[in-house]
Amino acid sequence: MSVTTTGRQASAARILAAVALAAGVALAVPQSAAAAPDDAGLSAKAGVTGGAVAVHAEAWTAGRAKYGRNVTAAQAVDAFWTPERMRAARPIEESPEYARAMAMGSAAAKAAAPQAATGARKPTVIPPYEGALGTPKGDGASTLAVNPNFASSHPTARTSGKAFFVLGGLSYQCSGTVVNSAGADTVWTAGHCIHSGAGGQAASSWAFVPAYDDDLANPRPYGTWTAVSIWTMNAWINSSAPAEDMGVAIMGTLNGNHIVSYLGGQGLWTFAGTQNLQNAFGYPAQSPFDGGNLLRCSGYSSQENANVWTETIKIPCNFNKGASGGGWLLNWDGNWGLVNGINSRVDKLPNPTIVASPYFDQTALDLYDFTKNM
Numbered sequence: 598m599s600v601t602t603t604g605r606q607a608s609a610a611r612i613l614a615a616v617a618l619a620a621g622v623a624l625a626v627p628q629s630a631a632a633a634p635d636d637a638g639l640s641a642k643a644g645v646t647g648g649a650v651a652v653h654a655e656a657w658t659a660g661r662a663k664y665g666r667n668v669t670a671a672q673a674v675d676a677f678w679t680p681e682r683m684r685a686a687r688p689i690e691e692s693p694e695y696a697r698a699m700a701m702g703s704a705a706a707k708a709a710a711p712q713a714a715t716g717a718r719k720p721t722v723i724p725p726y727e728g729a730l731g732t733p734k735g736d737g738a739s740t741l742a743v744n745p746n747f748a749s750s751h752p753t754a755r756t757s758g759k760a761f762f763v764l765g766g767l768s769y770q771c772s773g774t775v776v777n778s779a780g781a782d783t784v785w786t787a788g789h790c791i792h793s794g795a796g797g798q799a800a801s802s803w804a805f806v807p808a809y810d811d812d813l814a815n816p817r818p819y820g821t822w823t824a825v826s827i828w829t830m831n832a833w834i835n836s837s838a839p840a841e842d843m844g845v846a847i848m849g850t851l852n853g854n855h856i857v858s859y860l861g862g863q864g865l866w867t868f869a870g871t872q873n874l875q876n877a878f879g880y881p882a883q884s885p886f887d888g889g890n891l892l893r894c895s896g897y898s899s900q901e902n903a904n905v906w907t908e909t910i911k912i913p914c915n916f917n918k919g920a921s922g923g924g925w926l927l928n929w930d931g932n933w934g935l936v937n938g939i940n941s942r943v944d945k946l947p948n949p950t951i952v953a954s955p956y957f958d959q960t961a962l963d964l965y966d967f968t969k970n971m
Contacts, residue, residue, distance in 0.1 A: 647828030688918035698794030698837035728861030762800035774924030777862035781855035786922030791844030794837035811889030840908035866935035879923025
């Protein structure tokens with residue numbers, strides 16, 4: 598994994614890179630899949646692991662009861678994830694697998710030898726795509742979690758959502774973000790929302806609900822989208838490495854629509870440096886939050902550890918259980934931005950003061966390149 602630590606002296610370079618984003622964030626059509634390079638065999642190079650999502654037995658039973666014996670996998674997942682089951686799903690942070698993975702990652706980080714900064718790598722910017730629903734307008738900033746009260750049609754709301762999945766026979770929830778890609782089917786989240794890490798297993802019956810809001814009569818205004826495959830990094834699966842705690846779910850179509858083409862997708866920015874104003878989004882579910890609404894907090898990122906470069910960054914934020922996997926948007930204009938991190942873990946519970954993310958360097962770019970055409 599390439600390492601870069603940039604300070605304020607790199608701000609000019611970041612500004613030049615941001616010029617391409619016009620007055621805030623430039624929107625672009627999805628990259629042509631036909632024009633994209635062939636990614637066959639990239640997994641070995643990039644260290645990406647994943648595959649088809651299993652549907653667990655209880656979901657098949659629910660699907661047959663609702664749709665009959667010829668039920669599809671997508672129908673089975675949709676039938677299983679009723680609004681009641683979604684509300685009852687526990688934040689992944691309450692799973693024993695998560696606790697084990699975080700302990701392993703923390704121990705590895707503390708044992709790491711200090712690393713010197715290397716030269717900055719030129720940023721890679723994937724612009725957002727507004728989708729068929731277009732763009733309205735909006736908003737300000739807070740290091741404490743606030744409810745922006747977005748309508749479900751708001752671009753940030755409809756490209757954010759809750760992920761639901763089964764792990765070890767139990768139902769869990771995370772947060773996620775729709776990201777622009779050639780295949781138009783990608784949702785980014787934390788690696789631990791895809792796989793439980795070293796010694797663990799892959800999630801099953803993985804679903805994503807854009808603009809989830811349990812204050813609405815229908816908490817899933819754009820339906821339940823079912824993942825057909827899930828992907829994360831080998832270093833997360835093998836050693837629960839915090840710097841590689843990132844994952845991508847490839848969503849199947851719903852009513853003939855690709856999720857990016859219909860709802861739009863946020864952009865992606867790698868090698869942006871460690872010091873930036875970030876806007877983090879997610880669905881924290883521990884008191885005083887209830888997991889029912891999309892929340893936001895914003896603050897300047899910095900290297901997570903002052904003396905050891907662990908390829909992780911942090912922001913001041915009080916997100917707690919349930920926010921895992923939510924996206925950090927750089928250059929957010931109130932609607933669109935560039936995913937530059939994900940909620941990976943916090944410093945303490947129940948009263949966290951920071952949220953940490955992998956630094957988006959070559960690892961994030963490899964994961965994006967490997968999954969963008971799926």
